[in-house]
Amino acid sequence: MKKVERYQAVIEYFKKNNPIAETELAYKNPFELLVAVILSAQCTDKRVNLVTPKIFFQYPDIEKMSRAKFDDLFNIIKSISYPNNKTRHLIGMANMLKDQFSGLIPMNVADLMKLPGVGRKTANVITSVIDNQPNMAVDTHVFRVSARIGLTTNAKTPAKAEKQLINYFPKELIYKAHHWLILHGRYTCTARKPKCDNCGLNHVCKYFKENHSTTNNIQ
Numbered sequence: 001m002k003k004v005e006r007y008q009a010v011i012e013y014f015k016k017n018n019p020i021a022e023t024e025l026a027y028k029n030p031f032e033l034l035v036a037v038i039l040s041a042q043c044t045d046k047r048v049n050l051v052t053p054k055i056f057f058q059y060p061d062i063e064k065m066s067r068a069k070f071d072d073l074f075n076i077i078k079s080i081s082y083p084n085n086k087t088r089h090l091i092g093m094a095n096m097l098k099d100q101f102s103g104l105i106p107m108n109v110a111d112l113m114k115l116p117g118v119g120r121k122t123a124n125v126i127t128s129v130i131d132n133q134p135n136m137a138v139d140t141h142v143f144r145v146s147a148r149i150g151l152t153t154n155a156k157t158p159a160k161a162e163k164q165l166i167n168y169f170p171k172e173l174i175y176k177a178h179h180w181l182i183l184h185g186r187y188t189c190t191a192r193k194p195k196c197d198n199c200g201l202n203h204v205c206k207y208f209k210e211n212h213s214t215t216n217n218i219q
Helices: 003-017 030-040 045-058 062-066 070-077 083-100 120-131 140-149 158-168 171-187 206-211
Strands: none
Touching: 003 158, 003 171, 030 045, 030 062, 030 083, 030 120, 045 070, 062 083, 070 083, 120 158, 120 171, 140 158, 140 171, 140 206, 158 171
16 A cells, blocks of 8 residues: 555545544633643643643733742642643743733744743644644654554654655645544554554554554555
């Protein structure tokens, strides 16, 4: 099977089985999403969603977040991974937005990456979710799933995986494909024990062929 054919099969499957794919982070505006995504680094969305309501109640906007006291904010997010760093990042992010971006969240990857706690993955999430920009955020789920299925080949880093994925997914679907792959990795193509027998993509999956099947013709 050629890579183009594999991508087409994956797209057709997800269009049919998960046509409305969205982030599982709870948010109401770009500021709330930015806070949630910063907190979600090496932490589950479920845990973040338990904590953010109190954050947004006390710090509902950039101005109030910029004036947050470290200890006060830390005590709210201390159940999240790396709370010290993330507390500094949130306060620093809000201050930079206020001082350098007129209190507005920029909608381009380069400017977003200037903010504390925002790397390329986070910037890609923000721009793709808020603005449907064709940016592919490669987290651990996307990296694993795309390699297993065969959407990426010898991609040793998230950056290399991102480059391959955006070259093959149609531009208008990249923002949605990000969620397709994340959710598939979260619930089906799990890290330790993928649910291959119940996966609707096993007929085009290289991992399935190599580990489970001896009868199909995937190449």
